[in-house]
Amino acid sequence: MANEVLTGAEAIVRSLELLGIEHIFGLPGGAILPTYDPLMDSKKIRHILVRHEQGAGHAAEGYASASGKLGVCIATSGPGATNLVTAIADAYMDSVPLLAITGQVGSKLIGTDAFQEADIVGITMPITKHSFLVTKAADVPATIAAAVMIATTGRPGPVLVDITKDAQQGKAEFVWPPVIDLPGYKPVTKPHGKQIQAAASLIAESKRPVLYVGGGVVRAGAHKELLKLAELIGAPVVTTLMARGAFPDSHKQNLGMPGMHGTVPAVTALQKSDLLITLGARFDDRVTGDVKGFATGAKVIHVDIDPAEIGKIRFADVPIVGDAKEVITELNQELSALLKKGQPDLGEWWTFLDGLVERYPLGYTHVEDGKLSPQHVITRIGELSGPEAIYAAGVGQHQMWSAQFIKYERPNSWLNSGGAGTMGYSVPAAMGAKVGQPDRLVWAIDGDGCFQMTNQELATCAINNIPIKVAIINNSSLGMVRQWQTLFYNERYSNTDLNTGTDTIMIPDFVKLAEAYGCLAIRVEKEEDIDKAIKLAIETNDRPVVIDFIVSRDAMVWPMVAAGLTNDEVQYARDAAPVWDGIE
Amino acid sequence: MSKHVLSLLVEDKPGLLTRVAGLFSRRGFNIESLAVGTSEIEGLSRITVVVGVEGAPLEQVTKQLNKLINVIKIVELDAETAVQRDHMLIKVKTDASTRSAVLEAVTLFRARVIDVVSDALIIEVTGDTAKCAAFIKVLEPFGIKELVQSGVLAMGRGSKSITEKVLK
Numbered sequence: 001m002a003n004e005v006l007t008g009a010e011a012i013v014r015s016l017e018l019l020g021i022e023h024i025f026g027l028p029g030g031a032i033l034p035t036y037d038p039l040m041d042s043k044k045i046r047h048i049l050v051r052h053e054q055g056a057g058h059a060a061e062g063y064a065s066a067s068g069k070l071g072v073c074i075a076t077s078g079p080g081a082t083n084l085v086t087a088i089a090d091a092y093m094d095s096v097p098l099l100a101i102t103g104q105v106g107s108k109l110i111g112t113d114a115f116q117e118a119d120i121v122g123i124t125m126p127i128t129k130h131s132f133l134v135t136k137a138a139d140v141p142a143t144i145a146a147a148v149m150i151a152t153t154g155r156p157g158p159v160l161v162d163i164t165k166d167a168q169q170g171k172a173e174f175v176w177p178p179v180i181d182l183p184g185y186k187p188v189t190k191p192h193g194k195q196i197q198a199a200a201s202l203i204a205e206s207k208r209p210v211l212y213v214g215g216g217v218v219r220a221g222a223h224k225e226l227l228k229l230a231e232l233i234g235a236p237v238v239t240t241l242m243a244r245g246a247f248p249d250s251h252k253q254n255l256g257m258p259g260m261h262g263t264v265p266a267v268t269a270l271q272k273s274d275l276l277i278t279l280g281a282r283f284d285d286r287v288t289g290d291v292k293g294f295a296t297g298a299k300v301i302h303v304d305i306d307p308a309e310i311g312k313i314r315f316a317d318v319p320i321v322g323d324a325k326e327v328i329t330e331l332n333q334e335l336s337a338l339l340k341k342g343q344p345d346l347g348e349w350w351t352f353l354d355g356l357v358e359r360y361p362l363g364y365t366h367v368e369d370g371k372l373s374p375q376h377v378i379t380r381i382g383e384l385s386g387p388e389a390i391y392a393a394g395v396g397q398h399q400m401w402s403a404q405f406i407k408y409e410r411p412n413s414w415l416n417s418g419g420a421g422t423m424g425y426s427v428p429a430a431m432g433a434k435v436g437q438p439d440r441l442v443w444a445i446d447g448d449g450c451f452q453m454t455n456q457e458l459a460t461c462a463i464n465n466i467p468i469k470v471a472i473i474n475n476s477s478l479g480m481v482r483q484w485q486t487l488f489y490n491e492r493y494s495n496t497d498l499n500t501g502t503d504t505i506m507i508p509d510f511v512k513l514a515e516a517y518g519c520l521a522i523r524v525e526k527e528e529d530i531d532k533a534i535k536l537a538i539e540t541n542d543r544p545v546v547i548d549f550i551v552s553r554d555a556m557v558w559p560m561v562a563a564g565l566t567n568d569e570v571q572y573a574r575d576a577a578p579v580w581d582g583i584e
Numbered sequence: 585m586s587k588h589v590l591s592l593l594v595e596d597k598p599g600l601l602t603r604v605a606g607l608f609s610r611r612g613f614n615i616e617s618l619a620v621g622t623s624e625i626e627g628l629s630r631i632t633v634v635v636g637v638e639g640a641p642l643e644q645v646t647k648q649l650n651k652l653i654n655v656i657k658i659v660e661l662d663a664e665t666a667v668q669r670d671h672m673l674i675k676v677k678t679d680a681s682t683r684s685a686v687l688e689a690v691t692l693f694r695a696r697v698i699d700v701v702s703d704a705l706i707i708e709v710t711g712d713t714a715k716c717a718a719f720i721k722v723l724e725p726f727g728i729k730e731l732v733q734s735g736v737l738a739m740g741r742g743s744k745s746i747t748e749k750v751l752k
Binding site: 121122125126129130133150182183184185306307308311312 | 594595598599602603606607610641643644647648650651652653654655656657750
């Protein structure tokens with residue numbers, strides 16, 4: 001039987017359907033118009049029209065991070081494509097499986113500075129796992145299939161497919177399944193047996209092991225295997241910003257988040273460890289502090305699917321390249337056998353760590369300016385919404401407090417922009433998460449600065465019945481920057497006032513803004529109103545909800561390791577360093 | 585700074601060179617020289633790149649290069665197990681009094697004269713980096729008017745080939 005002849009545009013839609021894509025976030029324009037025509041007829045794909053392409057990108061990221069599936073966004077050429085750049089860079093840093101499809105001017109116009117022409121393949125080369133330019137209709141199916149394969153396998157990441165207008169309009173036989181020809185792409189997922197043995201024997205000998213768990217465990221879906229491994233060894237677990245939820249916070253072995261704003265027990269455990277069992281983490285500078293002074297007495301087992309992460313920052317005594325799930329499964333088998341001969345005695349280690357947990361719990365001082373304590377607001381959101389909810393944060397103080405004060409019990413419940421630190425991630429990411437997981441309660445916990453970068457997607461949410469809840473932690477300033485100005489710039493507040501608080505000119509008034517977007521809008525200024533507002537938000541599902549929590553601008557994120565210092569210099573409050581005794 | 589010669593087998597795709605060069609610049613690796621051309625297999629190209637390694641160890645360079653989807657294989661070719669050659673064209677000022685001295689140097693270095701006019705010669709020389717550098721030193725007193733060179737080309741000694749095992 002002869003193959004069906006389709007236009008390139010029809011082939012794009014058909015390929016996506018055959019690859020199981022159900023949702024696309026995008027916004028049409030000239031160079032992608034041919035594709036939007038058959039997209040209108042697709043019964044399998046729901047296209048959600050955003051208000052800004054950056055919103056489409058972050059929505060696709062949120063969709064992917066919440067569901068574990070591929071996120072797809074689509075935009076036109078030129079500015080449509082460049083508006084995706086921030087989201088693509090964000091997905092690259094946080095290893096989010098993302099497919100970005102962009103229209104391009106006709107192939108004969110490329111290089112002529114045609115209307116809405118931008119070399120998006122060139123622009124995104126440093127921030128994509130790979131990118132393709134398609135100039136012929138016949139190349140569409142194989143390219144889309146290859147892009148999806150690259151984005152979702154190995155270390156996940158963003159892949160861009162730029163398709164010229166004439167490739168969309170041209171006709172070709174639709175061949176499916178297409179031949180994917182990628183001779184240079186062979187991700188290693190299965191670990192080397194000898195390395196597993198070496199890791200197991202280091203673990204068996206260790207007196208002060210720590211499981212240093214990163215986002216790779218979440219992306220690999222290896223949380224069950226991790227739980228087994230942790231209980232097998234009995235070692236403390238620290239979960240990085242990208243790994244919150246990979247290991248239950250309620251588990252007694254979980255010491256919380258390490259790093260610049262990590263808990264004292266988590267920071268100290270890494271620092272005093274003799275063995276870092278590193279799983280899908282990459283020794284980010286926000287975790288290590290000054291890397292020369294990081295965990296100086298520790299040997300390192302480093303498990304990562306990306307060989308280039310191993311040895312990039314810190315030498316690995318036992319490097320293991322592989323998928324976290326496969327590696328941990330094999331490690332569990334090896335260790336089960338080995339530890340039958342004798343369990344390592346971690347008694348002294350736990351005595352030390354338990355002392356830290358007792359003396360330095362996460363906490364905060366209540367503010368005295370009559371405004372709300374942001375940490376309290378966020379704690380209540382977490383407590384009233386529970387671990388089955390999804391929490392997407394922006395970037396800054398509210399992000400750190402959300403990572404600290406919400407208790408995460410399952411992976412993919414915490415979404416944030418970790419590597420890139422993209423302000424404005426939260427609202428569109430929450431929107432995407434709600435589309436991917438419609439039965440879950442989805443919160444965007446945002447700052448007043450972040451919220452003003454992408455709140456136009458409230459229109460998308462309201463119109464498309466995507467009832468997210470937005471909590472604006474409104475301290476009327478760029479809070480994290482202000483915190484640094486307080487601590488390191490003599491309280492000179494250069495350009496951090498945003499005038500969104502109730503004692504300012506309030507531009508914009510977030511309640512009025514949210515109402516204009518068809519949302520239920522609530523302002524909360526008194527502590528006794530916090531729970532009531534959160535409960536009303538949870539109960540309201542016929543439209544999005546925005547709560548404007550008026551919080552104190554004096555609240556700061558603690559603990560903190562100041563930039564450039566070693567983790568030995570962690571402070572749990574201003575000018576208050578923890579005392580470490582009982583261990584060398 | 586230590587120098588290493590890497591030979592890359594790559595898919596001949598548009599933008600490939602940009603990907604490789606861009607990777608070097610954004611990761612802070614140094615390219616000493618770069619030579620690109622087709623290989624014996626259609627659709628595949630060879631890149632010979634001389635890397636100056638200071639901070640970032642060579643291992644990071646090769647691992648990051650390996651992540652490029654269009655890079656199929658990378659081998660390091662050291663001076664003992666591989667042949668390495670530079671290729672240069674040099675335009676030297678000459679007159680009746682200096683020409684014979686220049687020609688003597690050409691003979692000594694087994695170079696070739698490929699263009700002659702009354703007041704200049706173009707000389708072609710091939711050899712390893714040290715030989716080419718020495719030749720330039722000898723010619724300098726006469727006055728070098730122009731110099732162009734290819735990147736280093738390198739190939740492993742013996743009968744084995746980089747493309748073996750790569751293509752099923």
